[in-house]
Amino acid sequence: MNVPFWVWAATIVGLLAVLALDLAIVGRRPHEVGVREAARWVAVYIALAAVFAIGLFVVAGQEPATAFVAGYVTEYSLSVDNLFVFLLIMGAFAVPKVHQHRVLLFGILIALVLRGGFILAGAAVIERFSWVFYLFGAFLVLTAIKIVMTNDEDEEFRENVALRLVRRVLPVTDDYVGTRSVVRRRDARGRLRLMVTPMLMVMIAIGMTDLLFALDSIPAIFGLTRDPYIVFTANMFALMGLRQLYFLLGGLLQKLVYLSYGLGVILAFIGVKLVLEALHTNTLPFLNDGAPLDVPVIGIEVSLAVIVGVLLITTVASLVKVRYFTAPEPEQPPEEPSDQPSGQPGASDPVTVARSAGD
Template sequence: MSDMPAWAWGATIALIIALFVFDLLVAVRRPHAVGIREATFWSVFYIAAALLFGLAVWLLGGSTAGAEYFSGWIVEKSLSVDNLFVFVIIMARFAVPAEYQQKTLLFGIAAALALRTVLIAIGAAAISLFSFTFLIFGLILIWTAVQLIRHRDEEPDVEDTFLVRRARRILPVSRDFHGGRMLAREDGDRVMTPLLLVFVAIGSTDVLFALDSIPAVFGVTDDPFIVFTANAFALLGLRALYFLIEGLLERLVYLSIGLSVILAFIGAKLILEFLHEDVTHSVPEIPTPASLGVILLILVATTGASLVRVRHHPEEKAKPGSLRRRRERPREEEPAARPPR
């Protein structure tokens, strides 16, 4: 589907934007704590939308394109679960009230999709220009898998990202949420609320996740259209999925290990593909249906083993894992922090 016409790109982008706007207007128009029934409805809705879009890709682009889309979507959806771990940490660290969480998540996810679109364009251009890009992507994924295994019991420092530090220096930070606004005025001065910091934290940490998820989906397909749509439909509905499985996340104690195995497998697949195309055709390739089967098997085994482990050891809690050891540092005082009015 690499020769996708411009009108199809335009229609797909319009559909994705419309779904985000629909989510914003219908689901987030009134600040409130999200219950299990509401989260279930929206999760099912967006999963159904992703599956219907995949069916359309299968019918219009053929079985190969359809299999690549579903494989890419499953990879991105499974990796996005690790995002949810970090979202939970961010909400807790910044003490975001329940009624403001979904609004912040939605804006953060929209920003993440915009940033990922840029990375996808860069990745697609690199693949078309340099044949060794698959080798680089494969090595990145294997390195990420090793780091995630090494630091699987740690949590990323969501308050120490570059963008969060810069945001704190630009404007004073209020301790008041000001009715869910991101910018407000206190004593005539412009201030940012904690929600704006949360928005920046979600967007900036998702960029780090994209550094492994984008190469991972390119390991399934090199079609930019499928890469983009798999990412978009994996992120759509992530807000609802957060509230649906928030309590389940801490029970997935082996999730980091399962994701590490998936990343290492896709990294090896990319390296084999590079060797097959640029060194010798005697090196075998891993077909997309086989990749899909392996990924699903790893996810099922990881989830099942996690639930069994927690059943016998209920005191254990899952951690999202990190790509580097968290630095021990004294907590900096927030500049010009203002008391609540």
């Protein structure tokens, strides 16, 4: 699809306007986002994506519109997996609930910029080297295997290179200073120094973590369409509604016990689709003398049906599993009051337990 520059510009301006409106609402009154408010915002962002898909259908036809819907659903479903890590990050930095929405907004804004550059680079590579689809396909299949085999319960947040670099260059305050990211405070010698707050650190953590997730989600959407405009818009719409989904799902994330399996199936399916398309347009001289192979190619309509079907089956199976086949956690008996003075180690104190084990 040949998209003129003014359409790109208008799309980016429109997306920024929506984010600016969201920021204005959040900045006016920081508060803890409830389920009803999150549900309304999720509905708004899904409606915006639906309107955009209808506009594509009217202006460009069925194929681009279907590709956008398939890409949007894929990116949105893969982004749900990000929410598990976002929960870990929020807990690691002890982000107050009233500031979590603002943190997610700026963190995802960083991710939007980084993903935009990643998409442009990916489109340029695909344009010059079609054989890169072999690599994308193999990478997605391996990622699918890793997702299925990895136990998310054992996952914990570790600071990345960007965060460690910020800590090395600028000191970080121990506490939050409202919504401020940078403050001036006096050090031990009484000198005023520029310091960053944990607010900035967690924003960077959200943005950089999402970029790492993009390493598999963006090749996945390139497996559905090679159009950089559709890839870009599908990513942007999915990310804009992601932070509201964070508050909407909440504890439900723990109930999606089969989500990793569903995402693994989707990535493996798209990986196979990429390899088949690469074989169908093969140019590698050592494979079939550089000639294309007569292999079946999976259409975008079939891809959309498979993606939606896998997500529905995964969600229903997860909820049935938790509702009917998971035993409720036993209630903890109330703790008996201790006769020992406060502040001294007792029988249940870690120090006493450790000494008893040593004896």
